[in-house]
Amino acid sequence: MEIKYTVQGLLIYITISAYVLAFIASAAGRKKAGKVLFAGGFVLAMVSYGYRWIDVQHVPLQNLFEVFLSLGVACYPISWFCRRFLRIGGQWADMLIGAIVLFPAGFIFHARVMQLPPALQCWLFTPHVAVYMLSYIFMAKATFQAGEQLLGLRPRFEETHLPPEQATYELISIGFPLLTLGLILGSWWGKLAWGDYWGWDPKELWSLASWLVYVGYFHWRFMFGRKYPKINSLWAMTGTLAIIVTVLWVNLSRIFSGLHSYAT
Amino acid sequence: MGRFKRVLLWAALLAIILLTFLSIYGAFLGAERARAFFNSLPLGIYWFALVSLLAAGIAVFRRLLRVPALLLMHLGCVLVLAGGFWGSKSAHELRHRLWGLEKTPEGQMAILENTQDNRARIADSNELATLPFDVRLNRFRLEYYEPGYVAIESRDGRRWRLPARPGETLALDDILGKVSIQRVFKNFKIGIQGEERVPYDAPGGSNPAVQIRVEPPGGPAATRYIFEQFPGHPHPEDQLAFTYNRVVSDYISELEIVEDGKVVAGKHIEVNHPLHYGGYHFYQHKYGANQAGQYTILMVVSDSGLNLVYAGYALLVAGIFWHFWGRRALAAIQGRRAASNTTYAGLPASPEPDRS
Numbered sequence: 001m002e003i004k005y006t007v008q009g010l011l012i013y014i015t016i017s018a019y020v021l022a023f024i025a026s027a028a029g030r031k032k033a034g035k036v037l038f039a040g041g042f043v044l045a046m047v048s049y050g051y052r053w054i055d056v057q058h059v060p061l062q063n064l065f066e067v068f069l070s071l072g073v074a075c076y077p078i079s080w081f082c083r084r085f086l087r088i089g090g091q092w093a094d095m096l097i098g099a100i101v102l103f104p105a106g107f108i109f110h111a112r113v114m115q116l117p118p119a120l121q122c123w124l125f126t127p128h129v130a131v132y133m134l135s136y137i138f139m140a141k142a143t144f145q146a147g148e149q150l151l152g153l154r155p156r157f158e159e160t161h162l163p164p165e166q167a168t169y170e171l172i173s174i175g176f177p178l179l180t181l182g183l184i185l186g187s188w189w190g191k192l193a194w195g196d197y198w199g200w201d202p203k204e205l206w207s208l209a210s211w212l213v214y215v216g217y218f219h220w221r222f223m224f225g226r227k228y229p230k231i232n233s234l235w236a237m238t239g240t241l242a243i244i245v246t247v248l249w250v251n252l253s254r255i256f257s258g259l260h261s262y263a264t
Numbered sequence: 265m266g267r268f269k270r271v272l273l274w275a276a277l278l279a280i281i282l283l284t285f286l287s288i289y290g291a292f293l294g295a296e297r298a299r300a301f302f303n304s305l306p307l308g309i310y311w312f313a314l315v316s317l318l319a320a321g322i323a324v325f326r327r328l329l330r331v332p333a334l335l336l337m338h339l340g341c342v343l344v345l346a347g348g349f350w351g352s353k354s355a356h357e358l359r360h361r362l363w364g365l366e367k368t369p370e371g372q373m374a375i376l377e378n379t380q381d382n383r384a385r386i387a388d389s390n391e392l393a394t395l396p397f398d399v400r401l402n403r404f405r406l407e408y409y410e411p412g413y414v415a416i417e418s419r420d421g422r423r424w425r426l427p428a429r430p431g432e433t434l435a436l437d438d439i440l441g442k443v444s445i446q447r448v449f450k451n452f453k454i455g456i457q458g459e460e461r462v463p464y465d466a467p468g469g470s471n472p473a474v475q476i477r478v479e480p481p482g483g484p485a486a487t488r489y490i491f492e493q494f495p496g497h498p499h500p501e502d503q504l505a506f507t508y509n510r511v512v513s514d515y516i517s518e519l520e521i522v523e524d525g526k527v528v529a530g531k532h533i534e535v536n537h538p539l540h541y542g543g544y545h546f547y548q549h550k551y552g553a554n555q556a557g558q559y560t561i562l563m564v565v566s567d568s569g570l571n572l573v574y575a576g577y578a579l580l581v582a583g584i585f586w587h588f589w590g591r592r593a594l595a596a597i598q599g600r601r602a603a604s605n606t607t608y609a610g611l612p613a614s615p616e617p618d619r620s
Contacts, residue, residue, distance in 0.1 A: 118512065118513065118534065121514070121535070121536065174588065174589070176584065176588060177581075177585045177589055184580070184581055188577070191570070192538065195538070195563045197573060198348070200290060200296075201295045202298075205291040208283075212287065213284055216281055216284065219273070219276060223277070250291070
């Protein structure tokens with residue numbers, strides 16, 4: 001546990017508070033207040049990310065602190081996109097996801113400024129990490145929808161929203177291409193930096209496992225449609241579990257030392 | 265859906281699940297052992313079965329042929345697997361046995377500055393392979409982030425960092441006082457002026473150092489020299505230990521390819537920027553120095569199968585984006601044009617798939 005007594009830390013803590021308060025307000029039926037707090041939290045997250053960008057002089061996606069900081073920014077626009085274009089609700093979950101992803105940035109990972117090692121000085125660095133981060137938010141949202149489905153909840157506020165099982169499918173359908181692109185950009189970059197497009201590194205193998213879980217999900221859903229909605233939901237949740245292992249366990253555990261160890 | 269199709273789908277699903285578990289298992293093995301595991305005979309059989317399943321799926325399911333995006337993504341997987349096989353060590357050996365083709369899948373070359381060589385030590389063996397051309401190293405150099413920094417550690421384990429820029433000062437505490445940077449040397453030398461020894465920055469060469477001033481509150485100020493390459497040892501009476509560090513920003517080998525006595529290609533290779541020539545990629549791998557001078561170690565990798573893999577990636581990405589994003593976007597645009605009777609101005613949900 002590391003508390004950051006810095007401007008960066010303060011911005012993160014205020015953002016987390018805004019997201020948590022937005023969640024509480026929404027849960028208490030104060031929908032408008034929740035929306036305002038969520039939007040305010042997003043603005044603060046943007047300021048926090050911009051501050052970090054100026055501090056490190058490169059796109060802040062180098063280590064887990066910066067990665068979680070970026071996830072905190074991505075929640076709001078993805079939430080807006082899903083409501084506006086996909087008829088997917090669950091804004092309360094997005095507020096909670098925002099607070100959850102910022103927690104490690106605020107309290108767990110160090111914010112020491114580090115210079116980019118030679119391998120990270122590549123144009124593929126930003127798109128590779130950024131598309132992964134976006135896909136992770138979609139998959140996290142899908143997990144909340146899958147959870148709603150398992151618990152038998154219906155969309156609360158707007159009747160026009162998709163039912164949870166279908167919303168889960170839609171979210172995974174949007175996130176999966178990004179997950180694929182992240183994997184392939186990483187492979188391409190690996191070829192340029194390390195001489196091999198596939199190095200059998202633990203991080204690569206877990207990324208492949210995460211991708212395969214969703215490939216399996218699509219095949220399963222193609223075979224059975226909505227006949228077994230609970231299995232569909234469990235499958236979607238397994239994908240997010242694999243992503244969490246890929247992002248956190250592989251980088252932090254000594255079991256999986258490999259080429260991606262610098263990302264801690 | 266026919267019985268055969270159903271069996272094929274189940275087989276595909278089981279193959280995906282099996283590969284998921286194998287990937288997780290491989291992650292626990294570590295990269296080297298995982299590479300050996302995934303290239304072993306049983307896994308070779310698995311890869312063959314997977315490609316056969318994909319091919320059978322494309323042949324049997326009309327939907328895969330009717331929907332271009334689905335065809336692209338499945339074909340993309342076939343190409344990636346085919347390219348992976350074509351570039352593997354086994355495929356290189358097979359081509360050597362069948363057609364006598366000499367191509368090293370992977371090796372390393374150590375080349376001294378201003379020399380050239382055509383021998384590469386083959387990966388995982390002590391054998392040497394001979395390339396059909398020479399690789400010449402004109403110069404190897406390191407580039408650093410500026411400025412470097414002086415790391416300071418007190419006896420009680422507290423640590424500070426001070427940028428190695430003249431004029432930078434750091435106040436440590438009331439007992440230890442302050443430390444300031446006075447001068448930064450790229451190539452530190454000592455000269456004699458009269459009876460005094462005077463440090464100066466000599467042109468050429470490399471002996472990076474900083475001159476610092478340590479000012480304890482009660483005691484006399486002292487000037488010290490901290491060398492990057494010779495950190496030295498702290499004395500028992502020292503309250504602080506110093507090291508001078510610079511962070512490498514790049515490793516660069518200035519290479520030329522020499523064929524029949526002529527220079528046919530050249531590139532300053534660095535991390536992320538390999539040289540491609542004659543069916544091989546040359547990567548900056550390691551470096552070092554010995555009595556004969558500075559040398560670079562290059563990784564030499566055959567490019568066999570790479571285009572197939574990249575073509576597979578392109579098809580896979582194109583197919584997946586078209587299937588999951590393109591169709592939705594197109595439907596939304598068409599929906600707007602036709603003034604759809606939906607109450608929201610968004611993208612329509614994807615239809616349930618046709619399982620024919």
